Amino acid sequence: MTTSEPVWLTQAAYDRFAEELEWLTTTRRVEIAKEIQEAREDGDLKENAGYHAAKDEQGQIESRIVELEALLKTAEVREAPEAKGVVELGTVVEATIAGRPQKFLFASTELASETDLRVFSPESPVGKAIEGLKIGESATYPAPNGNEIEVTITGVETFRA
Template sequence: MAEITYFTEEGMKKLRDELAQLKGEGRTAIARQIAEARDKGDLSENAEYDAAKDAQGLHELRIAKLEETLANARIVDESKMDASKVLVLSNVKIKNIQNGKVMSYQLVSENEADLKAGKISVKSPIGQGLLGKTVGDVAEIEVPTGLMKFEVLGISR
């Protein structure tokens, strides 16, 4: 049984758009590559044909994975969430106690995580360590480089 994953409206739209692109333009492009390679002669010695068929397999695997993710996806209703605790979709402002650096992140599902955009996965060590914390709490989080301590400075939606 697949695990239910929670998304924002924006994240769900991105997944649906990617799936539509893969099923439409993506499949057409792969079919064209296979046809071009097939036209080049003997298929038993045609590396280009083999590469195109491999690409098709990977493409279909990505489509199946996206369909499974969407089948088990739920959009989070932020209006029903407790804003006093760090939960999925919370915007959290934290301070690294060791170096004093202040950072802000939004906790999102694994598929929406993008560190450059300030979105970290709720399944990452830091994301898991922050879940359930309230303003003023100190989270001690075991990361690959050792133990880190973060103070929760603010939580918003």
């Protein structure tokens, strides 16, 4: 995630991401540095699989730290909005998509771990098509093959984590 747009998070999600960031920047950074040092002591770095694996993991850790810092910096922490029959960030949406009924959370993908529901973000093709729609309204969005897919909103509920 590299956007500077505000991201809606529940307090529980924010706290979980903050804890992950704390763990990565303290405990895990120290552990991976130690693993790299130990692997470096094993000799020839060109053929040292342990060293290269640890360096790769270090890169992944640093990337995740940057991602979490950006997320927490732009987070808008609040409870889910009370459903008013309109698709808005933080609502559970019931819709018919390409003739099939579906139920999903309309929120940033970072909230996927907070629910068993599928999550569609406002940046997704579905999200762009449905944001602001009322129950009974329809829209279309482009499929990867260029065809248009129809989505009709059949319900909007308040998200309960």
